[in-house]
Amino acid sequence: MSKTTNYDLIIIGGGAAAFAAAIRANELGANTVMINDGLPLGGTCVNVGCVPTKALLHIAEARHNALLNNIPGLDVTIEPFDFATAIAHETALVGEMRSEKYANVLEHLEHVRLIEGRAKLISTHEVTVNEQTLYADNILLATGSTVTTPDIPGLSEAGYITHIAALRNTTLPKRLAVIGSGPVGLEFAQMFSRFGVEVTLLARGKRIAKNTEPVLSQRLATALGAEGITIHTETTVEHVTVNSGIKTLNLHSPSGPETLQVDEILLATGKTPNTAGLGLQSAGVDIDSRGAIIVSTDYRTSVENIFAAGDVAALPLRLEPTAGKEGTLAVSNTLNHEMRTIDFDSTPFTAFTDPELAGVGWTEAEMMKRLGTCLCKTVSFEHVPRAIITGRTEGAITIVADPETRIIRGVHILAPHAGELIAQAMMIAKNQNTIADVVDSLPMFPTLAESLKIAAISFDVDISKLSCCV
Numbered sequence: 001m002s003k004t005t006n007y008d009l010i011i012i013g014g015g016a017a018a019f020a021a022a023i024r025a026n027e028l029g030a031n032t033v034m035i036n037d038g039l040p041l042g043g044t045c046v047n048v049g050c051v052p053t054k055a056l057l058h059i060a061e062a063r064h065n066a067l068l069n070n071i072p073g074l075d076v077t078i079e080p081f082d083f084a085t086a087i088a089h090e091t092a093l094v095g096e097m098r099s100e101k102y103a104n105v106l107e108h109l110e111h112v113r114l115i116e117g118r119a120k121l122i123s124t125h126e127v128t129v130n131e132q133t134l135y136a137d138n139i140l141l142a143t144g145s146t147v148t149t150p151d152i153p154g155l156s157e158a159g160y161i162t163h164i165a166a167l168r169n170t171t172l173p174k175r176l177a178v179i180g181s182g183p184v185g186l187e188f189a190q191m192f193s194r195f196g197v198e199v200t201l202l203a204r205g206k207r208i209a210k211n212t213e214p215v216l217s218q219r220l221a222t223a224l225g226a227e228g229i230t231i232h233t234e235t236t237v238e239h240v241t242v243n244s245g246i247k248t249l250n251l252h253s254p255s256g257p258e259t260l261q262v263d264e265i266l267l268a269t270g271k272t273p274n275t276a277g278l279g280l281q282s283a284g285v286d287i288d289s290r291g292a293i294i295v296s297t298d299y300r301t302s303v304e305n306i307f308a309a310g311d312v313a314a315l316p317l318r319l320e321p322t323a324g325k326e327g328t329l330a331v332s333n334t335l336n337h338e339m340r341t342i343d344f345d346s347t348p349f350t351a352f353t354d355p356e357l358a359g360v361g362w363t364e365a366e367m368m369k370r371l372g373t374c375l376c377k378t379v380s381f382e383h384v385p386r387a388i389i390t391g392r393t394e395g396a397i398t399i400v401a402d403p404e405t406r407i408i409r410g411v412h413i414l415a416p417h418a419g420e421l422i423a424q425a426m427m428i429a430k431n432q433n434t435i436a437d438v439v440d441s442l443p444m445f446p447t448l449a450e451s452l453k454i455a456a457i458s459f460d461v462d463i464s465k466l467s468c469c470v
């Protein structure tokens with residue numbers, strides 16, 4: 001081991017949380033080292049998460065719309081689909097964004113040095129990497145998470161892929177089982193289905209997308225089913241066997257045992273925080289039962305000078321924007337003695353299916369749990385003129401409000417571009433606007449954004465009798 005080098009801050013990880021932290025540390029003039037290993041610089045989001053999935057979903061949607069061919073007067077025909085070219089485009093895009101948004105940015109951070117190597121805590125102030133020991137006043141843990149591998153007998157022997165291989169393989173399986181029905185499982189199920197793969201989605205719970213309103217998850221299931229995706233809910237995979245490359249999943253569902261034969265299995269069974277082998281015990285950093293690092297509202301761990309941010313921390317949402325913000329705030333709180341935190345009740349999430357599923361704040365169930373009562377309304381997009389015009393009425397919007405104050409506490413939307421629409425709801429939740437505030441607003445006609453106003457009006461008026469101009 002070489003001798004100890006001193007820093008103000010050591011950041012372990014090189015993803016969204018680490019990068020945002022490094023940028024903030026640089027602004028504060030802190031002598032910082034960022035240590036990354038495993039995924040390339042930029043971590044999950046740019047390399048194997050948000051960016052490549054959305055690039056492929058965009059191509060899948062274009063193919064789907066061309067094949068659907070349901071635009072009156074427009075006859076579209078498409079050549080055979082070249083999946084390898086789609087993957088080549090996606091990987092090139094990832095490479096460009098990684099250098100522009102991460103590598104080049106890092107070069108301009110004069111106080112931040114990058115070390116590539118596996119980091120491990122050996123005490124509250126010391127980290128080892130590449131046979132050297134580094135010392136810092138403060139340490140930020142931003143090591144992200146890795147796909148959880150469920151303990152299913154025969155699964156490892158049969159083989160499976162995760163999002164990482166799914167974004168790199170240049171050939172398509174004929175039949176695919178997707179295990180898990182959160183955003184990642186849903187996005188991949190629809191993407192592969194739209195690329196022509198026969199997809200079966202296996203959900204352990206009673207419904208897909210369990211964190212949203214039941215009516216929205218039901219409508220999403222109907223939309224995915226209509227595209228040819230088979231969905232099994234309340235289904236567990238008991239064991240897996242493989243024979244001549246064909247994988248047989250033995251399932252257990254309310255209707256009894258069943259088998260499913262596929263050519264590939266995609267695991268989307270949640271993420272496990274990357275804390276194994278990080279030396280947390282040597283420093284006395286506490287973790288929860290999932291292995292996530294327990295943090296206070298200012299992102300401090302059980303050790304005074306060690307902080308955690310992003311997917312590795314035990315926090316309610318695991319997204320790119322939250323990881324980045326947590327990284328920034330952890331450094332501001334540590335080095336600049338601020339006491340800032342994220343308000344998760346006004347932080348939106350989106351599953352980038354088509355229609356998209358987005359939400360911010362409380363669901364009806366959460367409101368009932370917290371207040372024992374709810375002022376809640378769900379409106380179908382059949383009442384939204386833009387949705388009628390474009391033939392996209394399959395979605396719905398739910399508003400959850402406090403019955404006493406009529407302050408809007410939650411909005412959940414299933415619709416095309418719901419990920420964009422939810423930004424408006426985010427400001428409503430952040431500013432604690434009331435139903436009356438939204439009724440009094442003037443969204444452009446005809447837009448999907450009008451859905452928020454129509455849903456707000458529905459609390460007091462029968463919207464089936466509304467004219468377009470009200």
Ligand SMILES: Cc1cc2nc3c(=O)[nH]c(=O)nc-3n(C[C@H](O)[C@H](O)[C@H](O)COP(=O)(O)OP(=O)(O)OC[C@H]3O[C@@H](n4cnc5c(N)ncnc54)[C@H](O)[C@@H]3O)c2cc1C
Pocket residue numbers: 012013014015016017018035036037038039040041042043044045046048049050051053054117118119120142143144145163184274277278309310311312318319320321323352
């Ligand atoms: C398929 C998929 C799609 C997604 N899509 C979206 C989306 O559309 N929008 C969205 O907001 N979020 C999305 N997410 C979630 C988002 O990508 C993550 O929440 C976010 O990237 C987490 O950032 P992070 O910095 O915490 O971790 P990461 O980006 O994972 O970075 C952690 C880094 O630390 C490295 N590391 C781990 N251990 C060590 C060690 N001991 N020493 C050194 N380095 C180490 C890792 O290899 C990695 O490079 C998606 C996730 C997946 C998997």
